[in-house]
């Protein structure tokens with residue numbers, strides 16, 4: 001499924017199976033999750049995709065060929081391919097362990113081809129070798145919703161007990177399960193009146209769920225905003241207690257309205273999360289050994305990608321949408 005131009009539907013096309021370069025592996029894709037970032041790429045909120053482009057950065061699949069210089073992966077290994085597709089290893093960010101901020105980073109399904117296809121190639125160093133238990137297509141959303149959700153959650157101090165999640169989709173439903181298992185109390189905020197998502201949040205373990213216009217029943221220690229709505233920032237600052245942390249987990253957000261300094265006063269903090277590091281992935285999959293996260297997914301055939309994206313855009317997907325290739 002090819003994005004030939006932004007603001008246009010994807011085009012179903014037969015293209016050559018990509019051959020791996022020396023440092024790459026070729027992967028027969030099992031499944032690829034649909035992420036909100038894909039909508040931002042398609043709708044031109046993100047302005048510099050490679051074109052034409054194969055979107056998709058929540059890929060799971062099996063290695064079918066390996067490049068000459070690849071070590072650590074073999075044909076038949078089951079792997080996951082995340083958003084972070086390449087970093088330089090040399091810039092100041094890479095050197096200080098912040099490869100997520102690399103000046104020369106490349107991103108799967110944005111500046112390099114991704115997973116809305118039967119095959120892809122990926123730099124072997126940025127693939128996660130996965131346990132056979134992730135073979136189920138419902139695991140694909142772990143590769144971004146899970147990883148970015150986890151990085152956002154990880155940014156909160158461990159002492160935070162009451163955590164608000166604003167926007168209850170793919171990332172929030174995964175991270176709720178992890179947080180609840182670690183003894184946190186989750187407060188889920190959805191669009192006002194979206195009772196279906198509120199019920200879903202409670203089913204996933206949230207202690208409370210309500211509309212984003214509502215006040216939580218208790219002050220929050222921290223909040224993660226997954227929704228792309230900038231007006232949530234002042235509201236969230238109002239919901240967190242002194243010393244509270246507000247993490248913006250999305251790659252794009254609408255403008256943040258001006259707000260009174262009183263809302264930030266009391267050592268409240270606002271921080272964004274950008275991309276992921278490979279270490280985030282290792283830490284996340286390590287935690288999943290103890291916390292069996294179950295994703296709620298809706299499956300689509302690859303040629304139904306436009307339909308799935310439209311449903312996602314209009315809030316009709318509960319949990320995560322996944323394209324299943326085989």
Ligand SMILES: [Zn+2]
Nearest residue numbers: 035037144145
């Ligand atoms: Zn994503």
Ligand SMILES: [Zn+2]
Nearest residue numbers: 088091094102
């Ligand atoms: Zn770098």
